[in-house]
Amino acid sequence: MGAAAVALLLFLTFGTLIAVALQSEGVARLSAADWAAVRFTLLQAFLSAVVSVALAIPVARGLARRQFWGRSLLITLLGAPFILPVVVAIIGLIAVFGRTGVLSDALAIFGLPPVQIYGLHGVVLAHVFFNLPLATRLFLQGWLSIPAERFRLAASLNFGPADMRRVLEYPMLRKVGPGAFMLIFLLCMTSFAVALTLGGGPKATTVELAIYQAFRFDFDLSKAALLAMVQFGLCAAIAIAAFWVTLPASMGVGLDRVTQRWDAMRTVSKISDGAFLSTAAVFLLLPLMMVVVRGAPTVLTLPGPVWASVGRSLIVAFASTVFLVVLALPIAIWSTTLKRRSVGAMVEGMGYLTIAASPLVIGTGLFIISFRYVNPASLALPVTILVNAAMSLPFALRSLVPSLLDIEQNYGRLSSSLGMSVWSKMRLVVLPRLKRPLGFSCGLSAALSMGDLGVIALFSDPSQGTLPLMIFRLMGAYRMDDAAGAALLLLLLSLSLFWLFDRGGRTNAAG
């Protein structure tokens, strides 16, 4: 079973790529506009990573050395963008930064012209919204990993803020910084929904978006395939580069401590910490509050088709979660029970392939393979389920594998000596102890699938869309109140799905 799961995964990543490569064979070169898309993809990913990292450093420092009311809530909130659907955030960002948004209204009071959100800056803004929290958590972990004793020692040696930075903080930043940068760069490379909604035409088109346009606008399969090859090449190059700087682990625990800092007692640093923390909090909270405020009046009176799309999204979320378990458990078990640990690690490594894979490249490949035989619209939901499950696999493996290794170490020999069959071992020993990481993985997968706006846009016809696709169309028609209502609904559904699964895994969890 593990082998079958790995085979399916290899088919999704490399099999579809072969289909794409065959299709793109002998096609014309990239046009000027395609090169512009490549440049834009790299530029926006670079800027998003730089800005996120640059802002995260002072915010994380403030969090690491200040105790204040709402601190732990703010840290919890920093984990939320991970399961926050992209369209929801975009609705909120438009409500704040759009030409008719809160910021423009405020500027108008001072007689200043309104701001525009479409284009490069809008795309970077949205990416920073999603990745600033991620980067902040990574740096916060970095800060808290510096033993408190060192700060105490430094204080007793009369270190000023400059010495503190040079001796203690810079080395940590040098260790965490490159990894955080590469991780965000990689995530922004495959960004689709943000460029789809906030891009401003050919000037702000990512490669991922260009693939979609080649499909849905020109129906130029060869062009789509060529762009898919380019996207794969870019992702592979970045992933290899990222491998060198070792990506940091993103799920940290123990962020609740505050380091005592004698060098930070000065008023100047108090003010600057306060300013960074409150700005970050407002930047992250205001868009979400706007979704709630604008969405609350319409959420219960949404038109019928929106509710129908809710049904489809729930089906997608549950099905891809089931599918994730079917993929993740066999791979995790196989990789942890293989006699040779190096082979096991390789199996596990296959599971991480999809981190660098682009959903639209996979979608393009599946389309090329299947469209001669079936109506693509009828494949929209199955493909979305499959791709979403594959995309959440790396996160699931990351939480399952360590637990499985523990279980094997503690109970493996006992189970063998009792002569337990594979199934009774699973039922009596493994699964009860795996509840918690499994619940967490399922929650993550359900929330991610619920909010995904990617491969569905490639296949689906408008009347068969999921909730995120419906929100995108409502936004397109500029029915912002209905869009906000639907976004609020999506937000609530995603969070409850995550909560439901995660909570389910925690209750009566053994070990």
Added chain:
Amino acid sequence: MYSSRYPPVALKDEEMKYLTIAAGLVMATTAHADTPVLNVYTYDSFTSEWGPGPAVEAAFEEVCGCDLQFTAAGDGAALLARLQLEGAHTDADIVLGLDNNLVAAATETGLFAEHAPLNAEYALPIEWDDSVFVPFDWGYFAFVHGEALEDVPANFEELAASDLKIVIQDPRSSTPGLGLLMWVKAAYGDRAPEIWAGLSDNIVTVTPGWWEAYSMFLEGEADMALSYTTSPAYHLIAEEDGTKASAPFDEGHYMQIEVAAKLASSDQSDLADQFLEFMTGEEFQTIIPTTNWMYPAVTPAEGLPAGFETLNTPSISLLTPAAEAGTVRDAALEEWLSALSQ
């Protein structure tokens, strides 16, 4: 063409579809045997609550003994891509909403079939003689603005020099977007890339369809939107709001003729022919001016509705012959993409 302000998501048809699917397991087979279904793929706004869709559906179903179902599938040019994507598996019997610029490309796909002979007296600005594509309305592209606008530009060069904000549509997915591309090309020829480079900083964003762009304009996200000289009639007649106007451009206005055609793969070929004939008939053509906000392809007996006489009539009309449109489009699209991606 389609000035209704409500988007495709509120479609009665779509809701009907879900109900049909829900009830389908039990009833579909018998229902299907009783009433033949005619599937029409069209652009979003055609099927909206305020568009021609509901009235056309009611009127045709009265005479055809069939179930007419509209599927909204993006704007005009995306419709063609959608049909290519579905190929022979498509459920569509009719596509409604391609235009003169797409006729050549559409013919090339081989997806469409000749229609039964029609004897319509077209009131089109040009001779129409095509055995596959049937016109249902026409109009002139124009930038529409609100009352507050001072110094309305009189041509593309003035627009490019101004700091007015405009929203346009993507020529790869939308027929108005494609029309604008052809307009600039017809008016400026080799200077087109230069004009686009000049317009680049006026463009707030490029939307996939007409509807998105016009909605953004109505919500105040731009000073002008690419639409039609007939769009102000919607505001005048339906909303009694005389403040919207189209900007007359002295280099002339490009024309659009919207067409429908029968799919070769259709299993309802006769019904499809009946629909195309109905489409050029009195009833359909009377519905068009005040729901799709375009000039009818065949003038109804009562003439044009009151209010249409207030609209700008361009002194120069521009049009690239359908046969050349494909080649011109490809070159112009390349220019547009490179000018706007810089």
